[in-house]
Amino acid sequence: MNILIFNEYRHEKQEEAVRKIYPNGIHGARADLFRADGHTVKTVTLDDENCGIDRDVLEWADVLFWWGHIAHREVPDEVAALVRDAVLNGMGFVGLHSAHNSKPFRLLMGTACSLRWRSVSKERIWTVSPGHPIAQGVPQQFVLEQEEMYGEYFNIPTPDELVFLGWFSGGEVFRSGVTYRRGLGKVFYFQPGHEGFPTFYDPTIQTILRNAAAWAGRTCRGNVLDCPHTKALEEA
Amino acid sequence: MNILIFNEYRHEKQEEAVRKIYPNGIHGARADLFRADGHTVKTVTLDDENCGIDRDVLEWADVLFWWGHIAHREVPDEVAALVRDAVLNGMGFVGLHSAHNSKPFRLLMGTACSLRWRSVSKERIWTVSPGHPIAQGVPQQFVLEQEEMYGEYFNIPTPDELVFLGWFSGGEVFRSGVTYRRGLGKVFYFQPGHEGFPTFYDPTIQTILRNAAAWAGRTCRGNVLDCPHTKALEEA
Amino acid sequence: MNILIFNEYRHEKQEEAVRKIYPNGIHGARADLFRADGHTVKTVTLDDENCGIDRDVLEWADVLFWWGHIAHREVPDEVAALVRDAVLNGMGFVGLHSAHNSKPFRLLMGTACSLRWRSVSKERIWTVSPGHPIAQGVPQQFVLEQEEMYGEYFNIPTPDELVFLGWFSGGEVFRSGVTYRRGLGKVFYFQPGHEGFPTFYDPTIQTILRNAAAWAGRTCRGNVLDCPHTKALEEA
Amino acid sequence: MNILIFNEYRHEKQEEAVRKIYPNGIHGARADLFRADGHTVKTVTLDDENCGIDRDVLEWADVLFWWGHIAHREVPDEVAALVRDAVLNGMGFVGLHSAHNSKPFRLLMGTACSLRWRSVSKERIWTVSPGHPIAQGVPQQFVLEQEEMYGEYFNIPTPDELVFLGWFSGGEVFRSGVTYRRGLGKVFYFQPGHEGFPTFYDPTIQTILRNAAAWAGRTCRGNVLDCPHTKALEEA
Numbered sequence: 001m002n003i004l005i006f007n008e009y010r011h012e013k014q015e016e017a018v019r020k021i022y023p024n025g026i027h028g029a030r031a032d033l034f035r036a037d038g039h040t041v042k043t044v045t046l047d048d049e050n051c052g053i054d055r056d057v058l059e060w061a062d063v064l065f066w067w068g069h070i071a072h073r074e075v076p077d078e079v080a081a082l083v084r085d086a087v088l089n090g091m092g093f094v095g096l097h098s099a100h101n102s103k104p105f106r107l108l109m110g111t112a113c114s115l116r117w118r119s120v121s122k123e124r125i126w127t128v129s130p131g132h133p134i135a136q137g138v139p140q141q142f143v144l145e146q147e148e149m150y151g152e153y154f155n156i157p158t159p160d161e162l163v164f165l166g167w168f169s170g171g172e173v174f175r176s177g178v179t180y181r182r183g184l185g186k187v188f189y190f191q192p193g194h195e196g197f198p199t200f201y202d203p204t205i206q207t208i209l210r211n212a213a214a215w216a217g218r219t220c221r222g223n224v225l226d227c228p229h230t231k232a233l234e235e236a
Numbered sequence: 237m238n239i240l241i242f243n244e245y246r247h248e249k250q251e252e253a254v255r256k257i258y259p260n261g262i263h264g265a266r267a268d269l270f271r272a273d274g275h276t277v278k279t280v281t282l283d284d285e286n287c288g289i290d291r292d293v294l295e296w297a298d299v300l301f302w303w304g305h306i307a308h309r310e311v312p313d314e315v316a317a318l319v320r321d322a323v324l325n326g327m328g329f330v331g332l333h334s335a336h337n338s339k340p341f342r343l344l345m346g347t348a349c350s351l352r353w354r355s356v357s358k359e360r361i362w363t364v365s366p367g368h369p370i371a372q373g374v375p376q377q378f379v380l381e382q383e384e385m386y387g388e389y390f391n392i393p394t395p396d397e398l399v400f401l402g403w404f405s406g407g408e409v410f411r412s413g414v415t416y417r418r419g420l421g422k423v424f425y426f427q428p429g430h431e432g433f434p435t436f437y438d439p440t441i442q443t444i445l446r447n448a449a450a451w452a453g454r455t456c457r458g459n460v461l462d463c464p465h466t467k468a469l470e471e472a
Numbered sequence: 473m474n475i476l477i478f479n480e481y482r483h484e485k486q487e488e489a490v491r492k493i494y495p496n497g498i499h500g501a502r503a504d505l506f507r508a509d510g511h512t513v514k515t516v517t518l519d520d521e522n523c524g525i526d527r528d529v530l531e532w533a534d535v536l537f538w539w540g541h542i543a544h545r546e547v548p549d550e551v552a553a554l555v556r557d558a559v560l561n562g563m564g565f566v567g568l569h570s571a572h573n574s575k576p577f578r579l580l581m582g583t584a585c586s587l588r589w590r591s592v593s594k595e596r597i598w599t600v601s602p603g604h605p606i607a608q609g610v611p612q613q614f615v616l617e618q619e620e621m622y623g624e625y626f627n628i629p630t631p632d633e634l635v636f637l638g639w640f641s642g643g644e645v646f647r648s649g650v651t652y653r654r655g656l657g658k659v660f661y662f663q664p665g666h667e668g669f670p671t672f673y674d675p676t677i678q679t680i681l682r683n684a685a686a687w688a689g690r691t692c693r694g695n696v697l698d699c700p701h702t703k704a705l706e707e708a
Numbered sequence: 709m710n711i712l713i714f715n716e717y718r719h720e721k722q723e724e725a726v727r728k729i730y731p732n733g734i735h736g737a738r739a740d741l742f743r744a745d746g747h748t749v750k751t752v753t754l755d756d757e758n759c760g761i762d763r764d765v766l767e768w769a770d771v772l773f774w775w776g777h778i779a780h781r782e783v784p785d786e787v788a789a790l791v792r793d794a795v796l797n798g799m800g801f802v803g804l805h806s807a808h809n810s811k812p813f814r815l816l817m818g819t820a821c822s823l824r825w826r827s828v829s830k831e832r833i834w835t836v837s838p839g840h841p842i843a844q845g846v847p848q849q850f851v852l853e854q855e856e857m858y859g860e861y862f863n864i865p866t867p868d869e870l871v872f873l874g875w876f877s878g879g880e881v882f883r884s885g886v887t888y889r890r891g892l893g894k895v896f897y898f899q900p901g902h903e904g905f906p907t908f909y910d911p912t913i914q915t916i917l918r919n920a921a922a923w924a925g926r927t928c929r930g931n932v933l934d935c936p937h938t939k940a941l942e943e944a
Contacts, residue, residue: 088348088391090839101463110346110393111418112324112461118468124941126624126645131798131892131927140625141643141941149468152598152637153612155324155419155460157346160394160868161889165624165637165645169942170468171613173598173637173645181869182347183391184839220839224391225348227337232354232385232406233832233849234877326603360705362860362881367562367656367692376861377705377879388834388873389848396632397653401860401873401881405706407849409834409873409881417633420603456603469596469613470641560820560863573935582818582865583890584796584933590940621940627796627891627932629818630868642940655819655863696863697820699809704826704857704878 004061008068009045011195062218063092088183092216097193121149122169134211148194240297244304245281247431298454299328324419328452333429357385358405370447384430476533480540481517483667534690535564560655564688569665593621594641606683620666712769716776717753719903770926771800796891800924805901829857830877842919856902
């Protein structure tokens with residue numbers, strides 16, 4: 001599978017504490033994971049020209065993982081629109097953590113994707129669709145000792161499938177893992193993954209990332225953006 | 237209820253045949269209907285300044301009916317974004333016919349909303365959710381002798397509710413009536429309503445428009461666009 | 473509106489502590505609420521002949537509230553099937569608390585409706601569909617100091633709409649308020665309401681019960697149980 | 709994959725015309741297909757003891773294909789309940805044609821699964837979820853020259869996914885391919901397959917059957933029928 005990984009890559013450059021956790025960037029940690037599984041991986045970052053994203057790389061990609069946090073606005077609108085169109089035409093999209101607020105995810109949802117937040121909390125993640133491909137190998141519940149709290153009301157469309165719910169020690173709940181179909185492509189949003197914690201090294205989180213890649217990966221390729229004019233198939 | 241009606245209002249000005257059917261514009265026909273029911277109605281058109289749409293009128297409106305066909309691109313992006321945000325904050329949105337391709341509807345859906353089309357066909361509309369509020373008073377099936385054919389594949393998100401299916405004599409089918417929640421607001425898209433036919437005078441269509449207004453009308457008002465920072469509710 | 477209330481009515485007879493909270497039975501507390509709103513209310517209990525339920529009373533009812541806990545098996549299968557068929561033909565059904573395990577609810581769901589449970593926990597209920605009619609007047613979150621814990625995995629079909637999520641101090645989460653359409657009727661399940669706590673006197677809970685009655689109440693009446701043989705509408 | 713095929717197997721015994729089309733029974737035609745793909749196939753029929761269905765064979769099966777038409781009532785209630793429970797615990801279920809009215813499918817749906825019907829019609833099937841695994845290799849639309857007409861209103865729950873829509877020359881439409889999750893298992897219902905026509909030899913239909921087996925096949929195995937009593941995970 002061809003996996004494209006986008007990372008904002010600012011925290012790691014600017015903050016020693018983050019760099020210590022992810023010395024090769026958050027994208028690097030995920031790239032290692034997928035490469036070890038035999039996938040072909042390409043990483044791009046916000047400071048690459050046009051975020052390193054053009055039609056060719058999106059045609060190449062079977063699935064795009066997106067992580068961003070503090071600089072969503074610097075992603076050009078044209079890049080976000082290209083990503084949306086690539087999803088409609090069959091590419092998978094996995095939004096991680098603050099990608100809820102990223103331009104491509106918001107375009108694909110049609111909502112503000114707003115939520116309540118707080119810096120640090122203990123999180124317990126519950127599997128509410130244990131038969132779902134993304135939940136295979138994931139226990140009924142598991143703990144992240146430190147995560148950024150994202151809480152309801154989460155302004156998203158009704159998910160096609162609700163896979164995970166988050167419980168936070170501060171009293172909040174969150175739809176932490178949700179899926180959508182958009183055109184020919186599939187979308188998965190997953191809430192954990194703050195830059196300040198080693199979440200992406202957690203083995204259960206890695207299982208979910210692997211499952212997400214397999215589930216969201218392209219099943220077909222097409223052009224469903226245009227409105228074809230057609231002839232009648234039956235005689236009146 | 238406060239009903240806002242947007243009409244592109246170009247066909248009626250440019251084509252004698254359309255003007256004969258809708259001498260006061262397509263917006264006029266619907267405005268008459270809703271006023272007769274006792275609603276307060278305001279109509280705006282593409283050629284009004286900023287489409288006649290600003291924050292104030294969207295705050296005032298409980299539901300916005302949208303009809304456009306050949307000039308979607310002339311609607312400013314800012315106006316489309318205002319409409320989307322008003323829906324997220326509680327206003328209802330009813331898209332009629334070619335509004336599938338309008339900027340506000342596409343923003344709310346997150347997809348291309350593309351479809352197959354052909355000029356004229358007989359259409360038979362089937363109610364597939366007979367308990368739905370929008371289907372009350374609507375027979376199990378009814379005929380429009382002449383409609384523009386809109387056929388699958390219709391590139392929309394999985395509808396929250398599928399209310400009507402269209403059968404076309406040329407061999408096509410279509411999800412002709414679909415609902416969505418977006419934030420605090422409700423969205424209904426309904427396919428019939430080509431400018432060249434007197435569809436909006438059909439009594440069954442009028443029943444559906446009335447039901448759509450009642451169903452999609454605002455149930456609350458809020459601001460769900462922002463991400464509040466919050467304190468923990470429980471002690472760790 | 474005609475409201476039918478079914479209560480198992482065993483705890484109140486057998487346990488002094490429960491009788492003190494609900495001296496007229498759990499059905500009595502809800503009957504008072506709805507009568508004060510001007511509805512016509514009829515209450516029936518498990519020990520009535522055939523649970524007090526026959527075709528006539530189900531035809532009369534616009535919505536049926538169901539509460540049961542320890543004696544689900546004593547409800548005759550025929551009564552459960554009558555209730556299911558009445559829902560399919562337009563009656564609303566609101567299942568409260570342990571009604572998740574009642575025969576009519578399980579018949580309507582098609583699943584085991586199993587869940588994890590524990591006697592007492594603090595619960596915090598979050599509104600995740602703030603625009604939904606059942607959530608009107610309900611704050612973004614509220615607390616029940618003592619409730620029975622019902623936790624995921626909850627073996628139900630994907631809800632049409634997820635209205636409330638429950639957070640429990642013991643670390644669990646639950647889809648506490650869910651809606652479904654079944655035929656012409658509507659179904660709402662709501663998790664709080666253990667017999668040992670005064671949950672049904674809580675003003676927010678009462679708002680939810682009122683909203684549930686209005687939302688689930690019959691919008692039409694029909695017979696959708698049979699498969700009619702039909703003639704072609706178009707000539708081949 | 710282990711594929712279990714249930715066939716009522718009455719038409720083939722009683723009607724020469726049907727026997728000519730399916731000399732080894734409708735189950736035989738499907739068994740040949742799946743065996744050619746390398747699957748392990750077991751066929752059972754209504755006249756086998758207990759329909760040939762017990763806990764062991766359901767544990768063995770990854771997916772169960774069900775075809776029945778005129779003798780649904782002869783399937784014992786206990787067998788239908790075993791099938792439902794096996795689906796909840798992870799087995800896939802594919803209902804073909806008149807299986808809409810079979811006991812296991814109705815149990816899994818919770819509705820009457822009633823529909824309109826007429827003996828013969830030309831059918832055109834449209835793919836409305838072209839990215840769905842079950843639709844891979846299936847054209848945008850294809851024709852069955854002769855099929856039994858099954859038309860709306862189809863009394864089923866809102867499908868999780870609507871994959872195919874049927875257009876009939878007599879003027880009807882139908883949700884011809886729909887999916888559901890039930891517990892750990894997946895359910896697909898597909899409308900074509902009348903015993904009087906060689907539908908199951910159609911290459912496109914065979915592609916859909918293959919895809920359905922792959923999609924609905926078991927992803928896991930568990931017991932989600934019971935309500936475990938649990939201890940708190942967090943200290944109060």
